Amino acid sequence: MSVPPPPSKDFIREIIDEDLASGKHAGTVTRFPPEPNGYLHLGHAKSICLNFGIAEEYGGRCHLRFDDTNPIKEEIEYVDSIQEDIRWLGFDWGGHLYFASDYFEQLYEWAIHLIQEGKAYVDEQSAEAIRRTRGDLQSPGTASPWRDRPVDESQALFVQMRAGEFADGEKVLRAKIDMAHPNLNMRDPVLYRILRADHHRTGDKWCIYPMYDFTHGQSDALEHITHSLCTLEFENHRPLYDWFLENLPVPSHPRQIEFSRLNLNYTVMSKRKLLQLVTEGHVSGWDDPRLPTLRGIRRRGYPPEAIRAFCKTIGITKFQSTNDIALLENAVREVLNREAPRYMAVLDPIRVVLTNYPEDQVEEMEAVINPEKPEDGTRLVPFSRELYIEREDFMEDPPKKFFRLSPGREVRLRSGYFIRCDEVIKDDAGEIVELRCTYDPTTRGGENPADGRKVKATIHWVSAAHAIDAEIRLYDRLFRSETPDRAEGSFLDHLNPDSLQILTGAKLESNLAKVAPGETVQFERLGYFCADIDSTATALVFNRTVGLRDAWAKAKG
């Protein structure tokens, strides 16, 4: 009847559509170009979803290319971890794995080409002098005394640079563009620097390394990338990107398009700050579940599918926005609600004795594994005379809106029985240590009794004799400030001291013993929990991935 509106596309996909329609390109080739100097985080995930997503949608391909032009900062360990993280996210580059370092020889030849064209020269000024003569935002720069040296001289010097005849930093190769250009990147940018450092792929073959600007666009061109998508901070580099492609005999001319990077509230995303959190021990490592690193959120139990859905909903624009972490958590809950098997776990136990339940009897209660997926079937949960329930689920003197257990009141034990609280037993300190209750045998499985009696709450439980112990790690946002980056003082001043709470007395349904590390399940009424990689059969550890929505917590403030 009504025609659904065409799905709206972001501005990048619209550009691609136009380029395909106009015949500018026959297909689409994108690339994800990480520098192997750190672990991937959610910001990278946005870029990965964009680049690999476009490749999938348009039947094109997406290359994985390591931008490895700075051997001082880069390590093979990161090359491996980055690939692992991209695969985990659910993307595949097929055979298209590249390294900018594979193009070093070609880039060198192109540098020679520029020199011969009179568009590049060897500068002998110090780094400090180059900085000083670049001018500033208001005033133009001044020319290097070496700017107009003969072509042959520059070429000879550049060859000597490569041959290792000069010390680190002694000379650089610069493009000869315009020292008065309003865009500082165009004021004779450095193309090559002398750097004696072992490169993770080329070893000590080179002692000169090309700069990012001289590498990235040409690498794109060599790979016939059609659309080179990057974040906004490279906007000012685009004229230079194009200048190289226009002045070099490259096989293609990709188009650079910039989009806004991902910002999330209550966290930090910059590599530098994440590194600081790790090295200074504010978190346990790169895979700390509180971190927005892909390794962190994986350990936390976030499914890759949820990350992809999240990236889809935040979209792609040029506007610098800060996304609400609730959007991410919603995506996580949506996937987990659909997929996660349910179990019962009591985090803060209080003992319940069913005074009218036979002393040695044990029943196997049948419980649904996932109400969203009846086909997943049921599990058996042991029930006996002594149980644990959540301390929070009992109140001696309940307020009006509290529906759970209290003296004289009846509740349903999920998949168990109705129970009524008859007596509260306290220790000398007045702390509640035990609840004496009676169960209604006619409500087996939690069924409503024939007399039409209703109950306002259903609570979770575990059988005391069958329960297994586990360590539970409750995670909260790492920062108290919504924008730790912009808040007063150092971002570290705004760390949330309660971002990790470790519970050791939790009692779990015995079925949980078989949950494998990395698997995420729901603890009914509490939230989603992921068996930690530290978890073993004898010492179970669960991380709280995210809590369930909690209307009661909200109501009581």
Place this chain on the structure above:
RNA sequence: AACUCCGUGGUGUAACGGUAGCACAACAGAUUUUGGUUCUGUUUGUCAAGGUUCGAAUCCUUGCGGGGUUGCCA
């Protein structure tokens, strides 16, 4: 006060000169063997001022606000 990019509910994101829509959040209700899920409803928005036009979030001008740029990092 150089160059450049960007301003749509609380947060994101659509509308390509023709009814400002969607998601999340918030709030209210219904359903419920998870105070979960699901369903229904409500609140809140085009940075400002001019101009063009029958008609402007959209085009033009000016202003205001925010970001980026002065590495031999990427």
